[in-house]
Amino acid sequence: MAEIIIAGAGHGGLTAAYNFARNGYSVTVYEKKQRSELGYGWKDSMSPSAFNFCGMPMPEKKVFTPGVPNCYYSPSAEIKLLPPDPVNYSKYIDRKDLYDILIENCESVGVKFNYGANIRSATVSGDRVTGFMTEKDGALSEVKGDLIIDAAGVDSPVRTSLPASVGIQNILADNEVFYVYRAIFDRKTDESLDPPYGVFFYRQDRPGIDWIVCEENSIDILVGKFGKMTMDEVDASIADFRERYGFIGDNMISGGGGIYRIPVRKTLPLIVANGYALVGDSAAMAEPLSGSGITMSMKAGKMLADAFIVDYSEDFSAARLWRYQYRYFNEIGNGYLSQDIYRSALVQMTSDDIEYLLREKIITIKEIEGAGSYVFNDIADKVRGIGGRRSLIPIFVRAGAALAAAGRTAKAMPSTYDKDAVTEWAALYGK
Ligand SMILES: Cc1cc2nc3c(=O)[nH]c(=O)nc-3n(C[C@H](O)[C@H](O)[C@H](O)COP(=O)(O)OP(=O)(O)OC[C@H]3O[C@@H](n4cnc5c(N)ncnc54)[C@H](O)[C@@H]3O)c2cc1C
Structure with a gap:
């Protein structure tokens, strides 16, 4: 056997x-x-x-x-985006x-x-x-x-x-890995974020995503970064959260086991x-x-x-x-190619870029909830929209071209195995 x-x-x-x-x-x-x-x-x-x-x-x-609805915050936390109802949460x-x-x-x-x-x-x-x-x-x-x-x-x-x-x-590559820390703390007060689940982009000029989930008796905090992250960055993020939100307690209930790596x-x-x-x-x-x-x-x-x-x-x-x-x-796999292009574009951007894109509604809740699937749709419109921040134009143009190429690569995948054909396709896909 x-x-x-x-x-x-x-x-x-x-x-x-x-x-x-x-x-x-x-x-x-x-x-x-x-x-x-x-x-x-x-x-x-x-x-x-x-x-x-x-x-x-x-x-x-x-x-x-x-599941609960996410509320998304810009790097300055001044812009808040809520998903439209109804959404089928995990x-x-x-x-x-x-x-x-x-x-x-x-x-x-x-x-x-x-x-x-x-x-x-x-x-x-x-x-x-x-x-x-x-x-x-x-x-x-x-x-x-x-x-x-x-x-x-x-x-x-x-x-x-x-x-x-x-x-x-x-x-x-280092920026193909999302470094992440997660810990659950007790509560100091009964206050909460409204709604209770906040996802924060590019805080403290760190290319990453953090979150706070306000549970009944605890506060769940995640700090993440595209590419290598240190415990100093984690501590700075949590200290800043504590300063802004008085409900985060000092005692860790669970998690906090160090920095993990997830492929992205x-x-x-x-x-x-x-x-x-x-x-x-x-x-x-x-x-x-x-x-x-x-x-x-x-x-x-x-x-x-x-x-x-x-x-x-x-x-x-x-x-x-x-x-x-x-x-x-x-x-499944080919359906995530657009998210990879989204990630590649994101890691080339600064906190100010993200703040601008959210403020000007070039990236909206639709793009965020679609985890990038729609970001580069209507690319010509988007490029016109970012005229006020010219440094973003080449990033968007490259992403649009990559998206078109990704569609062609997905279609070109050999349906049966021939070593040379598969190797050639893999090289194309790898680009
Ligand atoms: C903080 C955090 C939050 C996350 N949130 C979510 C979420 O909400 N939803 C979601 O879908 N995913 C989430 N993920 C991602 C998710 O954990 C992974 O995508 C998923 O676990 C991958 O499963 P896997 O089958 O690849 O195996 P893994 O979960 O990666 O497990 C690998 C196993 O291999 C073992 N192993 C490793 N090295 C060796 C070795 N040398 N010898 C023997 N065994 C070894 C490990 O101990 C482990 O048991 C999160 C990850 C983290 C770190």
């Missing part, structure tokens, strides 16, 4: 594990943390329909908290509850777990990934599999150690190779601007399994795995 090994108990890996195992494959997950350490001390947005999509039983309603779920659900599902179909296994690097033979090296209790050993699923997150030790012969992009770029050009497939953050599938990393990872895990379980195949060649990549890009 084919042996599938999964690097990291990411959401995408667990979803793939569940679907492969219930269709007769032998699956083992290797995770560096202990079972009790998985998850964070907060709730995150996800789409409950992901469970249906992934062939999993719908969890009880009580694990989901209803739901929130505690990450520990989510892990419990995913792992219980996996265990119910015989997936094996190996916790405390710190993966060090990939093992490769020619252009085929054959396994990985893990360190457990001080001993290093090699684990081999017929298919290696990489669900070990943005800094996956498997992906980052692959040699060029495998053909996978293993390094992300289009999906990697190639997410499959011989014996190897990437899912989730390790493939840069997350889209932090729209809070979709969990849902995308899970859907990718299901699509990966679907490519094999339709006719029980043990052929894990790149050619067979291409079915997964082709479907993922057509159903």
Whole structure:
């Protein structure tokens, strides 16, 4: 029987594990943390329909908290933008509850777990990934599999150690990563933001996004930046929030575990190779601007399994795995190309630029809630509108051209695997 090994108990890996195992494959997950350490001390947005999509039983309603409308603030906080009603908000779920659900599902179909296994690097033979090296209790050993699923997150030790012969992009540029800190504090007073969920752009001249969520008994603060962020920047942001908003308490209730990294770029050009497939953050599938990393990872895990379980195949060649990549890009990945162009344009802008674009209504709530999908529509109108700030014109023109090219690239993706054609397409997409 084919042996599938999964690097990291990411959401995408667990979803793939569940679907492969219930269709007769032998699956083992290797995770560096202990079972009790998985998850964070907060709730995150996800789409409950992901469970249906992934062939999993719908969890009880009580694990989901209803979403709330976001209010967006300009860098000076003088401009406030509210979404029009009605909006279909995502739901929130505690990450520990989510892990419990995913792992219980996996265990119910015989997936094996190996916790405390710190993966060090990939093992490769020619252009085929054959396994990985893990360190457990001080001993290093090699684990081999017929298919290696990489669900070990943005800094996956498997992906980052692959040699060029495998053909996978293993390094992300610094501004393709969103650095983020999150902590939950107690409340000093009963006051709140109105509405209670505020998203703040480019505060303190930092190219990033912060938020404050006023809960009944606590205040949830996130500080984020496109590119490397230091704890000094985090502390300065929280101190400034405290000065402006007297309701933020001094005592941290949960979170605060340091600065995390989330990929913020289009999906990697190639997410499959011989014996190897990437899912989730390790493939840069997350889209932090729209809070979709969990849902995308899970859907990718299901699509990966679907490519094999339709006719029980043990052929894990790149050619067979291409079915997964082709479907993922057509159903999800290509739809995020415009957000990547939005992000590339944003990181070239200053706080003053953002203040100007919001004040002049060149970027409106429609563009923000669409997480960039519409920003460069009607590009000619937008360029005319930014006449008062000429330095923005080339950024918008380049973005418009990139958007047109992205549409052509998406259409040019080969539907069946031919190594030369796929390599050529990946180079085009990578640009
Ligand atoms: C502060 C914050 C807020 C977020 N908010 C949201 C949100 O609201 N909605 C949303 O959808 N997404 C959100 N995300 C993003 C989301 O966490 C990710 O997109 C999602 O978790 C990706 O899942 P994944 O399957 O790629 O695996 P990951 O969650 O990245 O998990 C990777 C796993 O691999 C393990 N691993 C790593 N290295 C090794 C190793 N060497 N050996 C063995 N195991 C290893 C890790 O311990 C981890 O368990 C947020 C992220 C952060 C940090």
